Amino acid sequence: MLTSGLDILAIAAHRDDVEQTCGGTLLKMAGLGHRTGILDLTRGEMGTRGTAEDRAQEAAHAAKILRVSWREALDIPDGRVENTWENRLKLAGIIRQIRPRVVILPYWEGRHPDHYTASKLGYEACFLAGLAKLAISPQPSAVSSEGSDFRKVASVMSVEAREKQNIPSAAKARKMGDRGGMTESRALPGRGGVPESAGGAPAPHRPFKVIYATLYHDIRPTFVVDISEQFEARFESLMAYKSQFSDQEAGKDIFPARAEIRARIEAMARFYGMMAGVTYAEPFLQKEVGLVEDVTAIPVKSI
Numbered sequence: 001m002l003t004s005g006l007d008i009l010a011i012a013a014h015r016d017d018v019e020q021t022c023g024g025t026l027l028k029m030a031g032l033g034h035r036t037g038i039l040d041l042t043r044g045e046m047g048t049r050g051t052a053e054d055r056a057q058e059a060a061h062a063a064k065i066l067r068v069s070w071r072e073a074l075d076i077p078d079g080r081v082e083n084t085w086e087n088r089l090k091l092a093g094i095i096r097q098i099r100p101r102v103v104i105l106p107y108w109e110g111r112h113p114d115h116y117t118a119s120k121l122g123y124e125a126c127f128l129a130g131l132a133k134l135a136i137s138p139q140p141s142a143v144s145s146e147g148s149d150f151r152k153v154a155s156v157m158s159v160e161a162r163e164k165q166n167i168p169s170a171a172k173a174r175k176m177g178d179r180g181g182m183t184e185s186r187a188l189p190g191r192g193g194v195p196e197s198a199g200g201a202p203a204p205h206r207p208f209k210v211i212y213a214t215l216y217h218d219i220r221p222t223f224v225v226d227i228s229e230q231f232e233a234r235f236e237s238l239m240a241y242k243s244q245f246s247d248q249e250a251g252k253d254i255f256p257a258r259a260e261i262r263a264r265i266e267a268m269a270r271f272y273g274m275m276a277g278v279t280y281a282e283p284f285l286q287k288e289v290g291l292v293e294d295v296t297a298i299p300v301k302s303i
């Protein structure tokens with residue numbers, strides 16, 4: 001059901017993480033009529049190949065393929081995602097503005113510190129975003145203070161795509177509020193607006209559900225999403241990061257060629273698909289138990 005903001009927001013440390021771990025699920029959810037979005041915490045400036053600007057263009061292309069309604073990148077330093085109070089507030093401010101019902105986070109263990117830190121940072125930001133007495137006021141001060149993080153929020157959706165979907169970027173929404181006295185609720189998606197607290201900042205909001213994309217870590221998922229029909233598009237969204245994955249000379253020892261990537265991605269999706277008796281799937285974990293109404297309707301065959 002659509003209310004305001006987005007239905008599902010996937011938060012990840014790096015551009016291309018979502019494409020690898022839960023892109024098929026986002027595409028499938030968009031097909032069901034849900035409004036989806038991606039928030040990348042970093043902009044990829046430490047990548048061996050290409051610049052942050054290259055990566056922004058590639059991310060915008062990937063977002064189109066995955067049919068997400070909104071995509072932005074924060075400016076947390078690549079390779080230095082830290083669970084600080086400042087970063088938690090930064091993220092909580094976005095969550096209040098975007099108001100997702102479901103948040104997808106990376107799993108909380110893993111090889112890359114940015115990934116597991118993004119998980120804890122994301123969870124704690126979701127918690128903080130719902131605290132009624134916590135005023136998150138980077139908005140007004142951020143707009144006026146030169147070089148603030150909010151000012152540097154990097155939008156990757158093309159203006160054209162944004163206008164088509166009538167979704168301004170967080171940065172743009174703030175700018176509009178700054179210049180024209182327009183409140184953020186009016187600047188945000190035309191779906192009844194975003195509730196405001198007394199000061200004009202978005203009201204507290206806590207996502208109903210937090211789920212974890214576990215593909216990067218060897219852990220048994222609690223459920224998988226069948227992405228058999230979305231698999232090809234999801235692979236193409238990953239291939240949109242040409243600077244990372246195309247067959248080229250620079251860094252070829254650490255960057256496998258397209259055919260190799262395809263084989264790996266397919267093997268993983270097949271593996272999780274087989275767990276549930278479908279062709280391709282993406283794995284997730286939820287901390288809560290599953291609630292069942294009708295035991296005759298539980299999917300996935302036992303024997």
Ligand SMILES: [Zn+2]
Nearest residue numbers: 013014017115
């Ligand atoms: Zn990553």
